[in-house]
Amino acid sequence: MKTDVIVIGAGAAGLFCAAEAGKRGRKTWVLDHAKKVGRKILMSGGGRCNFTNMYCSHENFLSANPHFCKSALNQYTQWDFIGLVSDYKIPNHEKTLGQLFCDDSAKDIVNLLLSECQKHNVGIQTHTEIMSIEAKDGGFALRTSKGDMWCESLVVATGGLSMPKLGASPFGYKIAEQFGHEIEAPRAGLVPFTLHEEDKKVLAELSGVSVPASASCNNTSFNESMLFTHRGLSGPAMLQISSYWHPGQALEIDLSPSVDLVQSLQQAQQSTAKAQLSTVLAQHYPKRLVQTLLPYLGIQNKPLNQYQGNQLAHIAQKLHQWQIKPNGTEGYRTAEVTLGGVSTDQVSSKTMESRLQPGLFFVGEVLDVTGWLGGYNFQWAWSSGWVAGQVA
Secondary structure, X not given: OEEEEEEEOOOHHHHHHHHHHHHOOOOEEEEOOOOOOOHHHHHHHHHOOEEEEOOOOHHHEEOOOOOOOHHHHHHOOHHHHHHHHHHOOOXXXXXXXXEEEEOXXXXXXXXXXXXXXXXXXXXXXXXXXXXXXXXXXXXXXXXEOOEEEEEEEEEEOOOOOOOHHHOOOOHHHHHHHHOOOOEEEEEEEOOOEEOOHHHHHHHHHHOXXXXXXXXXXXXXXXXXXXXXXXXXXXXHHHHHHHOOOOOOOOEEEEOOOOOOHXXXXXXXXXXXXXXXXXXXXXXXXXXXXXXXXXXXXXXXXXXXXXXXXOHHHHHHHHHHOEEEOOOEEOHHHOOOEEEEEEOHHHEOOOOOEEOOOOOEEEOHHHEOOEEOOOOHHHHXXXXXXXXXXXXX
């Protein structure tokens, strides 16, 4: 079968790109090996899909070339996608920090994408394995489990390695390498940390406890909530900083980002001198956290009037600058995204077309562009998919 455009991957970027190509009158097919389209979309945001962020800018993305994402994000902005969501009358709300979620279900976003594809006569074929791809006759010849196909433009929208249960694979990287592209080493991003045995033994007691925290590593900080788990540390602050962390490095965690504990403890020493340190700290933290952390951090629990000189300041410092070295992360199994991917050096930032192979495009997570937690990765899918769809 001959067609104008084939998009490999029926996720956010692939479906959006296909709809845009179809809009230009290009005969377009989307191929996917899975049974269902948009599986990651359906799972995202607790089933409500955090589909973009109102404050999206190029500064919310990691890449070996931090400027690469600028052009696409400027050509198709978060406001463009918010407008489309509004056209489809999808009820949504801002949760925190500009994060927009569906009121009802992530299915609303999948239905929007399918409707856009249908409107522009895009064919979607699931359960389709691709055996081989070769550049042929000014286009691409594909051998698939459902027959041979040829297209003029080929769009790779296969995603990264995160969530292998949903069918994630390195297939997109293999296609890129076949056509001479380099790959920035992939690793798990937006992922919980695991701890060394001695830390885990103590902190697993706190599983389920959540506190506001500021997590720092490599000159980057995120001030959100942190969750203790039976394996380690999670929650938005930890997921965010995980994208900046490298194995062997320590994290610095401020367990009281909005309260100056030195001041607070010194005031309490004046007003309630006989109160136990643990009683005063329990005004700032869950009781369980105080009971576990004091011995863990080597802090003696005494009445406040028994602390001399700088002792209270040192105690406050331990809580404001808690240093912990993770054992690792939970890996691709629970990672929300993949860092690294197809190098942006050999891809046009304006169109997502390969600089090495005319007619070959890369969109979405398969590229070395990774957003923060909070709707940024979906916006990258829409923006990169849209620009490729204008020329593919």
